[in-house]
């Protein structure tokens with residue numbers, strides 16, 4: 739019998755609250771997988787700290803520290819070593835290099851704190867997203883999970899959940915409300931992928 743657990747890698751650049759939610763979902767048996775490593779382009783990302791505190795390999799890999807193709811080769815080495823079944827971007831601020839996209843076709847997902855294709859694209863991260871939603875006067879925002887391609891927030895949408903934000907009086911209130919949904923929904927979607935109830939294909 740093959741009892742190898744489904745393996746996910748989490749890429750994060752910042753505070754890592756979605757990483758923490760995934761870790762919590764695993765420990766509460768709502769999510770049946772293991773995190774084989776956490777990678778960040780930012781050595782100071784709290785996500786790396788969370789990984790270390792949970793005995794998960796924490797890898798800092800930044801393009802800035804490499805010449806030309808060496809960054810991609812190092813990333814390939816990491817992937818070869820840990821062999822994740824799925825790469826989960828959770829607040830990862832960098833584009834994934836094309837050669838990695840080719841190797842990991844239909845294996846990389848991202849979460850976005852709004853209803854794409856609206857309020858997405860380059861520069862639409864963190865509070866910028868929620869400010870844009872607020873300024874547009876939206877009454878409904880939400881959470882999107884999508885496949886990752888060579889452009890910011892443009893891969894095929896695999897899951898979306900609408901959230902009523904008509905009670906929110908500021909971008910900060912929208913951010914707080916949406917983040918709670920992200921923490922619930924990202925582990926849920928990952929489990930659906932593991933169970934093949936969501937099939938990743940372009």
Ligand code: GRF
Pocket residue numbers: 750751752753754755756757828829830849850851864917920
């Ligand atoms: C989340 O809002 C996610 O949707 C976006 O970046 C944020 C990351 O937050 N892609 P955290 O680092 O998981 O707390």
